[in-house]
Amino acid sequence: MIRIVHYINQFYAGKGGEEMANLPPEKIEGFVGPGMAFNAGFKGEAEIVATVYCGDSYFNENEGAVDVVMGLIKEENPDIVICGPAFNAGRYGVACGTVAAAVREQLEIPSITGMYEENPGVDMFKSKTIIVKTRNSAAGMRDAVKSMVPLTLKLAKGEELGTPAAEGYFSTGIRKGLFEEKRGSQRAVDMLLKKLAGEPFETEYPMPQFDRVDPSPAIADLASATIALVTSGGIVPKGNPDHIESSSASRYGKYDIEGVDALSGATEETAHGGYDPVAANLDPNRVLPVDVLRDMEKEGIIGKLHRYYYTTVGNGTAVASAKKYAEAIGKELIADGVQAVILTST
Amino acid sequence: MVKEIEKTGIPVVHMCTVVPISLTVGANRIVPTIAIPHPLGNPALPEAEEKALRRGLVTKALKALQTPVDKQTVFEE
Structure with a gap:
């Protein structure tokens, strides 16, 4: 046995x-x-x-x-x-x-x-x-x-x-020798013909995908920089007005924090269904540190805390969706003159 | 999300607890945090101490944003 x-x-x-x-x-x-x-x-x-x-x-x-x-x-x-x-x-x-x-x-x-x-x-x-x-x-x-x-x-x-x-398992990257009916040159030409005809074909040697982005340059002058907060931790205004789903989120939210000194359990909560929400609901600054950044803005350490924060729920959310949301968010941040982003995840 | 925003040329610092996931998805500036349900806090601490802890982490994140990097970097200290 x-x-x-x-x-x-x-x-x-x-x-x-x-x-x-x-x-x-x-x-x-x-x-x-x-x-x-x-x-x-x-x-x-x-x-x-x-x-x-x-x-x-x-x-x-x-x-x-x-x-x-x-x-x-x-x-x-x-x-x-x-x-x-x-x-x-x-x-x-x-x-x-x-x-x-x-x-x-x-x-x-x-x-x-x-x-x-x-x-x-x-x-x-x-x-x-x-x-x-x-x-x-x-x-x-x-x-x-x-x-x-x-x-x-x-x-x-x-x-x-x-x-x-x-x-039905993921390739482990280990290569094994095996016999094919057609020799390599014939298989390569077959593949090329399919490619030229726009037909699907399966490569015998998939190239590794390096899905990496070069680091952006550092910010030079923190005291004049506008910093934006983004989170996948699902912090939303209480009641979740845009109905961001607790898992597999189909949208993101953008919320105004102008004049808000700190997030609070009375006005914000988390919509995330993938972690114990007790600590975040009592004090949402534990996920999205608005309180500290507002202090730093007042003290002149940072130029400005951006007026809006962006949020979604990173719980079983498709990579393609997250990519789409962040593309849209990135465009707005650029248009609004934001110089750097703090992105928090749970 | 980190990568898509970074593509615009704006530097992004990823504050998260499970650093290996952040490395796998490709964040370039990473600051490790406290715990999954409360990355920037610790409910076991008195309020003032907890806020000081949060401020320390945010300070670390701001330092990361001011540090030029040419590869994925975890800012431990």
Whole structure:
């Protein structure tokens, strides 16, 4: 029987939502939550012997968390470790990737996780473990389990996986030799002809995408600079007048803070559904530091705090959407003569 | 968002708690913060101390904006 340890967060372990995201690592015997579907999928070939869970905030804020998790996993002497799947949850993706990578490195046994392509954990860990492609929310759990189960069994048995495209996981960047029917020159000409005809074709050697932006020059004179505040932490006027969604935001907000000395729990709140809102709702300056910047403006340290702040909810929000909002925001900031931006994220 | 705004030529400092995510998405100036639900505060502190903590972080961010960088830089101190 193949022994499996499952790593999940406190939510999937049934230990509460965001208000419990600070829970340190713990372990239970057997399976819980998504582990139930996995275990059923193995049809007796493998068994989840224990489940280790940890709050996502705790994991990401405490460097030692991974060591504790690894200790709990090691005691079970597993043949393979399953993490998540994390879908498009960023903190959970980082936690799953960190654990999966540590399992391979420290225990020298295979590991597997699942994520949506825009989860930052994909880029961080796809070369360090097997990350199965999933949908962007837990609604895709059934499909995720279905594609992760056969790969888990193959990995545990030491069988070779097929190509990333055939098996549905993210390329690990490892190249393997294989025989093709046509020689390289013919395949290259075929591809070129397709390209010339405007037809779709699949390259055999995708170029890495360096999606980087050169750093902008530093501001020279802080005392005369206008600084704008932008946040993905979802701070909005109380009541959320523009109805920015708590996850997968379809819009951003722009709000006037002229003459406002400090944000306050009486007038602002967070619309973000991906973190415990208690601290931010009591004092929104903890996410968007209007109070401090207003003081600095009065003291002449900065020239001016820009009249408007921009805000959206960075919780499972599509990269394409965030890009679109920021493009529009950037244009307005330029037009308004803003010299620098402080962008806060939760 | 950081990248799209930075593309306009305006320098952006990203204040966040999970620095590896910020590095992955491509922020150029990064200031690590306190905790995910309260990056610029700590509810466990008395109000005045908490504000001083926030001011320290914002000061660090302003310093980052005044520092020329040619690659991704995390401003720890």
